[in-house]
Amino acid sequence: MSDTDRLCFDTTKIDKLQELRERGVTLYPYTFERKDTVTGIKERFSGIGHDKSEEEVSTAGRVYVVRQHGKTIFADMGDSDGRLQLYLRKNDLGEEQFDLFRQYVDAGDIIGVVGHVFRTKMGEITIWVDRFELLTKSVCPLPEKFHGLKNVETRYRQRYLDLIMNEESRETFRTRSRIISLLRQFLFEREYLEFETPTLQPIYGGANARPFTTHHNALDQKLYLRIAPELYLKRLVVGGFDRVFEIAKNFRNEDIDTNHNPEFSMVEIYEAYRDYNDMMDLTEEIFSYLAETIHGKPVCSFAGQELDFTRPWRRLSMEEAVREYAGIDINAMSLEELRAFGLERCVEGCESATTRGEYLVLFFEHFGEKQLVQPTFVYDFPVENSPLAKKHRSKEGMTERFELFIAGMEMANGFSELNDPLDQKARLELQDAKRQRGDLEAQMVDYDFINALGYGMPPTGGVGIGIDRLVMLLTGKDSIKEVLLFPQMRTPVSGSNGSEPEQDGGEE
Numbered sequence: 001m002s003d004t005d006r007l008c009f010d011t012t013k014i015d016k017l018q019e020l021r022e023r024g025v026t027l028y029p030y031t032f033e034r035k036d037t038v039t040g041i042k043e044r045f046s047g048i049g050h051d052k053s054e055e056e057v058s059t060a061g062r063v064y065v066v067r068q069h070g071k072t073i074f075a076d077m078g079d080s081d082g083r084l085q086l087y088l089r090k091n092d093l094g095e096e097q098f099d100l101f102r103q104y105v106d107a108g109d110i111i112g113v114v115g116h117v118f119r120t121k122m123g124e125i126t127i128w129v130d131r132f133e134l135l136t137k138s139v140c141p142l143p144e145k146f147h148g149l150k151n152v153e154t155r156y157r158q159r160y161l162d163l164i165m166n167e168e169s170r171e172t173f174r175t176r177s178r179i180i181s182l183l184r185q186f187l188f189e190r191e192y193l194e195f196e197t198p199t200l201q202p203i204y205g206g207a208n209a210r211p212f213t214t215h216h217n218a219l220d221q222k223l224y225l226r227i228a229p230e231l232y233l234k235r236l237v238v239g240g241f242d243r244v245f246e247i248a249k250n251f252r253n254e255d256i257d258t259n260h261n262p263e264f265s266m267v268e269i270y271e272a273y274r275d276y277n278d279m280m281d282l283t284e285e286i287f288s289y290l291a292e293t294i295h296g297k298p299v300c301s302f303a304g305q306e307l308d309f310t311r312p313w314r315r316l317s318m319e320e321a322v323r324e325y326a327g328i329d330i331n332a333m334s335l336e337e338l339r340a341f342g343l344e345r346c347v348e349g350c351e352s353a354t355t356r357g358e359y360l361v362l363f364f365e366h367f368g369e370k371q372l373v374q375p376t377f378v379y380d381f382p383v384e385n386s387p388l389a390k391k392h393r394s395k396e397g398m399t400e401r402f403e404l405f406i407a408g409m410e411m412a413n414g415f416s417e418l419n420d421p422l423d424q425k426a427r428l429e430l431q432d433a434k435r436q437r438g439d440l441e442a443q444m445v446d447y448d449f450i451n452a453l454g455y456g457m458p459p460t461g462g463v464g465i466g467i468d469r470l471v472m473l474l475t476g477k478d479s480i481k482e483v484l485l486f487p488q489m490r491t492p493v494s495g496s497n498g499s500e501p502e503q504d505g506g507e508e
Contacts, residue, residue: 009139010141020104025100027134033112036058038077038079041057042082048119049119058112062077072090080170086115087120087128093130101132142161149162149164156481201224201225201226202222203224203445204443205228206226206443209227210254211252212224226250227250234270245269261484263488265468273460274459276402279463280379287470290474300474305373315377315379316378326366335354335355339351339359342362350362358384361382361385372406375406377402381402388418389418411465412463412466414462417459419453421454428444428446431443431445
């Protein structure tokens with residue numbers, strides 16, 4: 001199937017379009033003086049009776065339903081705020097205008113109307129239309145009015161159609177916008193500065209992930225889409241900005257599932273003279289504030305469970321988590337015993353693990369992560385998998401790193417940031433050696449970043465929070481595709497109707 005074959009154009013609608021042109025009707029005009037929104041009209045005329053208002057209203061929106069009754073027509077029109085009923089009479093509009101609406105205005109078209117407001121006998125606030133203007137003639141049919149758009153793949157591939165048809169989807173993305181706005185407000189009030197760092201980077205770093213690569217023709221240089229803004233934000237701390245953050249688009253060449261998309265959003269926050277304990281406190285404050293502001297209380301429902309964000313949250317070390325959920329003391333067993341334990345319980349990756357720290361992480365991920373439903377900080381990670389975190393002040397072989405888990409998902413990752421340039425050089429060179437041996441997720445050595453540390457970075461705490469998963473929690477959506485406007489999708493198979501809207505069900 002060609003791309004042209006996937007177009008949704010309806011021949012009947014195309015014919016109407018041509019007929020309107022032949023009649024001299026101005027199609028696709030440039031503007032309309034919309035003075036009122038649907039919500040504004042409903043609020044202003046909430047006490048209206050059956051008599052028409054003296055005040056005139058002017059609004060515009062998409063037609064969803066047209067119901068013809070001889071010399072009168074009822075229609076439902078909606079804008080981004082909601083829907084409102086229209087009432088049109090032949091005696092008011094005149095025969096030409098009335099017939100124009102009756103013959104050529106369909107569900108999906110966008111119109112502007114001017115009229116007066118009244119309440120019908122059924123109690124519905126309605127605009128008694130004095131005149132209308134066809135602003136946009138749609139040539140693709142909407143899904144049937146009673147069943148809407150329910151096909152999940154079509155909703156993701158054609159989000160514009162999903163937003164037209166489904167108020168729940170519009171509300172999800174209104175909430176997403178509000179969450180990001182509230183997050184900025186929260187940080188601004190605490191005197192953090194927002195910055196923008198490069199998306200195209202000559203050296204990727206800041207996380208263990210496989211990057212996307214590209215090429216700059218003029219420079220004849222290989223570049224990478226950033227996997228994290230971390231190393232650039234830390235350069236800003238070196239430069240003297242004590243509180244910084246960025247709401248960033250990151251890109252990781254990884255699998256796609258209900259919790260992962262190769263393009264995703266996160267906020268990274270850094271504050272000088274703080275450590276990972278302070279960042280755990282800050283993360284608690286952010287989540288609790290957002291939950292309380294969005295829901296009016298510090299709880300929300302997700303995947304059939306009630307999540308409670310009331311502070312303080314549970315905190316346990318990774319070693320404690322493995323003791324609790326795997327039933328073993330990692331420090332009381334030899335490497336051979338740890339390997340045998342992992343193989344017996346089919347722990348992925350344990351056949352290649354060589355250190356106690358590697359086993360600790362594998363056992364936590366296998367036994368512990370999914371058990372952490374209520375907000376829980378897991379802290380003190382082994383140095384092997386934490387190349388950017390400062391070594392623990394009292395635990396040999398560990399770092400001052402934490403991750404936040406809610407509903408079995410990793411929600412945040414934070415450190416007491418490593419600011420020793422010699423230690424950082426050694427750890428990144430170990431990462432690069434792994435990369436040279438074929439570890440596609442290992443980090444490169446960023447010598448300019450190490451130079452920056454060489455000029456001195458104060459003690460610093462940092463945390464990164466996944467915005468998409470945060471929105472999932474606060475909107476009760478169990479798939480990341482539900483909170484991304486345009487999630488990455490596999491190209492439709494030739495011969496399928498992959499991008500075409502499916503019409504679910506028949507007329508009731």
